[in-house]
Amino acid sequence: MPGRAAARPNGLVQEVRPVTAGTNAELAAVVNGAAGLAFVKAARISGRQARALRREAAINPHVREFAPRLHWTVETEGWLVLGFEHVDGRHANYAPGSPDLNTLAAFIRELHMLACPDVVEMRVERRWEGLAEDVSALAGDTLLHTDLNPRNLLITRSGRPYVVDWAFASRGAAWIEAGQVIPWLIHAGHSPAEAEAWADQVPAWRLADPAAIDLYAQVSAERWRRHSQANPRPSGEVPEYVTVRERWARHRAR
Missing domain, CATH: 3.90.1200.10 (Aminoglycoside phosphotransferase (APH), C-terminal lobe)
Structure with a gap:
């Protein structure tokens, strides 16, 4: 997995739009912040969904020609949070x-x-x-x-x-x-x-x-x-x- 912060998160959050599709995260949302849009996934570090997110973070640098880029990774207060390039x-x-x-x-x-x-x-x-x-x-x-x-x-x-x-x-x-x-x-x-x-x-x-x-x-x-x-x-x-x-x-x- 990348380090605890592959790049800075998107700054002060202005809007959060939940995304209901998918089962590999406890939270998925499009987040609009001071640095722009990001697609964010999060899961409790202790759960199986966090293991899925770690696998996704690990493979991302190898498939960047196909996948949205992982811009940052944060672990805080028992949660693993990934911030991806937002794709419209x-x-x-x-x-x-x-x-x-x-x-x-x-x-x-x-x-x-x-x-x-x-x-x-x-x-x-x-x-x-x-x-x-x-x-x-x-x-x-x-x-x-x-x-x-x-x-x-x-x-x-x-x-x-x-x-x-x-x-x-x-x-x-x-x-x-x-x-x-x-x-x-x-x-x-x-x-x-x-x-x-x-x-x-x-x-x-x-x-x-x-x-x-x-x-x-x-x-x-x-x-x-x-x-x-x-x-x-x-x-x-x-x-x-x-x-x-x-x-x-x-x-x-x-």
Whole structure:
């Protein structure tokens, strides 16, 4: 993590606009101060969300061509606070025919060209250990964002993309990045076959072992099925984050 203060915070606060999206911080807000706008995340130092923020701070210097810059870091009175460059952009649209899908594929291809820095210690295959006898086919040393949902891809008016929320950056097989996106595409209206056709824009996906993709689709569905069972909704309804993964797993099993 950077030092306690990578740069001075934004000065006297004039306005705070809470941001409700995201789960990797206890507080997220756009802060307008004497030094201008900043996107601020904060969490209690003792909690798991602070660990996520520390990971995000550690990876930021290595992905500055893609991500808003981390301008300052402060620890005070039991809180960890990060101040990022403020990006005025819209969330991406993953619906069929959206030009944002080409932007997303281009980002993944470019990310694959970066060496995975030593600060990234999370290994992506560990998410699915215990769900299959052998998940080594998911292992690798490629830098992965792992959570490219539409809210984490911001596009400015000029068309420049920014990728946010790097707290779960991991190392793993390169093709998994596209695989993690496929359920989001199905959720946005693509069929499983259409989502996989989009993924073909990513060379690592095209070259991946189909058996490894089959395994991934199955363990991904099972992981979220178990999560849903452990956290049932009062209505008893199966969440869509489960149904889209099950739909893809069935498609792969044909």
